[in-house]
Amino acid sequence: MLEQLELPPSALSDRFVNVRKASVMRAAPLSDEDCAGQSMPDASPVKWHLAHTTWFFETFILERFEPGFAPFNPAFRMLFNSYYNGIGKNYPRPQRGLLTRPSRAEIMDYRTHVDTHMAKLFAQPAPDDFVTLCELGLQHEQQHQELMLTDVLHLLAQNPLLPVYSASAPVPSAASCAGWQEFPATLTQIGHDSSAFCFDNELPRHRVFLESYALASRLVTNSEYSSFVEDGGYHNPEFWLSEGWEFIRAQNITQPYNWHETKTGWQQFTLAGLQPLDPEAPALHLSYFEASAYAQWAGARLPTEAEWEHAALTAPRLPQLFGAAWQWTSSSYAAYPGFRTPQGAIGEYNGKFMVNQYVLRGGSLATPAGHTRASYRNFFPATARWQFSGVRLAREGKPG
Secondary structure: OOOOOOOOHHHHHHHHHHHHHHHHHHHOOOOHHHHHOOOOOOOOOHHHHHHHHHHHHHHHHHHHHOOOOOOOOOOHHHHOOOOOOOOOOOOOHHHHHHOOOOOHHHHHHHHHHHHHHHHHHHOOOOOOOHHHHHHHHHHHHHHHHHHHHHHHHHHHHOOOOOOOOOOOOOOOOOOOOOOEEEEOOEEEEEOOOOOOOOOHHHOOOEEEEEOOEEEEOOOOEHHHHHHHHHOOHHHOHHHOOHHHHHHHHHHOOOOOOOEEEEOOEEEEEEOOEEEEOOOOOEOOOOOHHHHHHHHHHOOOEOOOHHHHHHHHHHOOOOOOOOOEOEEEEEEEOOOOOOOOOOOOHHHHOOHHHOOOOEEEEOOEOOOOOOOOOOOOOEEEOOOOOOOOEEOOOEEEOOOO
């Protein structure tokens, strides 16, 4: 699935410990009840995330490499399998919130058990692909660390009390001045291009031709998006894709997710609770449909993923490329030319989801530091609104 990685055993062991601790820290502000809740089929309980990431190491690494392997609990093989059909049956995703047992305490015991057995493997000479699978497991866990925050924000948003996840949680930061960065027409390459880790969907690197284009120097702000709302953008079919218009009509959507209109103006529900809407911060929790509609209203368009990656590589100082919001592109999530699905259950990681989804780039305020890169491809259906997703506009560039 991945190129063979070279990393000293001590460095890999330390990274394993740090990543595993980070997951526990993200769950620390939550009660047992918070960790068990599931607010919609697309989200999962925090408790499940803590168990599933542990299941990954137990199933794909301990079961393969540990002499005399014995599972912590044989029932967990099915219970915390997400979608790996090659492993066997899995528990239905929409019903994960019904799993009041095992308890949070037992899941923490499960994590301790697997971490202890992993430590024993780190102390031994590493088989050829042990390091590569460990790194995949850690990258996988970091993906779930982000999902822990997006999913718990959606959960808490259903509560009329609008409870705070953490007063010190990250909130959207203000943007820089508006402008455009021009890029001339070029034949370039996109896709991962180093021996460092990447997911299989970032490969193979390949050539693309780009006509001249321009990218906005920052993300669309709350102030700019509120102008779209106040101009009747959610009530004018002129700006919407047909399916998007049907979606917002059916769901009675008239404003961004987590925006609250009050007598004193707009407020936004965040991980730090209900906050006044910062006019200069990037607009978040927008679906592809909303991003596309705003772009039409603004007389622009969404960038392609090739344009976004080329800009990130050639103009790396462009503000808010990483760490502010996942940025929708107009590119459908599909295989790169020459892509081959790896063999075995690990091959189910990305390839089978390459249908009916759009690519997002960049990473958000919920993404673990250092997890993303220019070639990283995130993907969600056009209706997804609970992610920290925003908009960077694009337009055709100057000719010549």
